[in-house]
Amino acid sequence: MRAVLCGYYGKGNGGDEALLAALLQMLPPQVKPLVLSGNPIETQTRYGVAACDRFSVTAVLQALRQSEALIWGGGSLMQDVTSAISPLYYAGVMGLAQQMGLRTIAWAQGIGPLTRPLTRWLTRQVVTHSTAISVRDVGSANLVASWHVPFMLAPDPVWALESEPVPGLWDLPAPRVAVALRPHPQLTPQRLDIFTQALIDFQKASQAYLLLIPFQPVQDLPIAQSIHAHLPETSKILTFTNPRQLKGVFRGVEMTIAMRFHGLIMAAASECRCFAVNYDPKVSQLMQDLNLAGWALDQMPTSSKQISQDWLELYANGEALSSDRIAAIVDRALLHQSVLWDALIASKRN
Template sequence: MRVVLCGYYGKGNGGDEALLATLLQMLPKNATPIILSGNPAQTQERYQVEACDRMAFSPVWQTLQQSDAFIWGGGSIMQDSTSAISPFYYGGLMTMAQKLGLKTMAWAQGIGPLKSPLTRWLTKQTFAGCTGVSVRDRGSASLLTNWQIPHLQAPDPVWALEAGNTPGLWDLPAPRVAVTLRSHPQLTPNRLANLTRALVDFQRATDTCILLVPFQLSQDLAIAQAIQPQLPGANQILYLEDPKSLKGVFRGVEMAIGMRFHSLIMAAAEGCRCFAISYDPKVDRLMAELSIPGWDVAQIPDDPNIISQTWIEHYANGDPLSPDQIQSLVDRAYMHRELLREVLQ
């Protein structure tokens, strides 16, 4: 069975690559994946699968015509907060697949935000036409319930991603703390300066090695490079593109300070204490569901001392998820795999 996988793949985003890696890990043996990618050559080399340029209409159309199933492969792709065009691209592909008679699946979706009535209508129509639907959070499940669309709710699949080795990690001094910040309009130069000063004070107080982990080089690397020269102690920027190696980082750290949604999932899954800086409702929902402390990016304290003391307190006394909690989340994340098997049998 030829199965087209569609998501924000091949665009250098560690979270979306982790979703793809997990989807490939969970696909039934009878499925041959064809990935729509922003970088087909890289995707083919990394995962040893067929890939097609996601923006080349004729090859994509031909691929759909030659396939049996189409899967939206995880994440918040039907939302109009970061791009007004994005939901029409993904919704258009799903509509084409449905018109061609393919089995279609919206897999591990986080729906919204949907500000426009048009994108909201398009989202409802495409989800209603799917053979199977799974979502990763209560908000998305509630929306589908209101639309009377059958669905499965389970934790984000990346909970179940197999962590790999991270080259050089164990050569760095311990204890280690990972920091994953991303560019955002609310992360102003003043707020970033306060976070950097707080990180300097935190490192002096804890004598930790700070690992700056850009999840998307185009958005995160400049921030990591701005912070690094100011750190007084051991530190490293980790350039990692393989999602399994990225998750493996968190096996070797004591605490993660994260904006990136999947950095918090990876860290929590590997037993790290987590502190969140939220820029999106999906991070808010994760914080609420897992009781992760943190701030909204627009509500970061103005005083670096308050920030550093909060981090020091959490480093000293905060609790990671228990092994039983982690195992429960991993087990339930595999429910996405069971739905894949049902749809693709």
């Protein structure tokens, strides 16, 4: 069986690449994937799978005609806060696949926010007509439940992604603290200055070596470079193209300070203490689910000393998730795999 995999793949976002890696890890071996990618050659090389240009109408149509299923895979694809065009693209591909008679799986979705009537209606239409649905958070579950559609709720599949060791990581000075920031309108230059000074104060007090990790370098790298310029001897910028190594880096750090949703998941899954900077409902929900320390970006303290003190308190006295709790979350995240097997293999046998 051939299945088309549709998501924000091949666009240089570490979280979305981790979702693709987790999806490929969970696919039944009988399924041959074809990935719609923003960079097909890179996707083919990295994962050893077929790929085509996600923006080529001809290539997408040909991929769908040659396939029996479409997996609409992972992350916040259907939301209209950062882009009004993005949900139109994904709903269009999903709707086309459904019209062509393919089995369609809305997999590990974080649905919303949906502020526009059109995108909300489109999302409801394609989700309602899906063969199977899994969601990764309670907010998405409540929305799908309100549409009276059966679904599976399970933690984000990146919890279950197998990590790989990072060459040279253990040669860097210890202890290590990871920092994963991203641009946001509320991360103003003034707030970034305060944040950077807090990191300087925190580093001096803790003597930790800072690993600055841009999850999406095209967006995040300038912030990492700005911080590194103030801490040239006690920080290092690490960029990854391999999502398994991106997850693996967190096995070598004591604490993580992150805005990035999947940065927090990878760190928590690696028994790392986490401090969340909340800029999005998905981060807020994760903070609540895991009882993570942190604050909302728009409520960030104005005193760098207060911020560094918050970090030092977590560094000295905070606790990571227990190995038992992590194992339980990983087991539940693997329910996304059962959705794939049931929709693609069990239904075919029947």
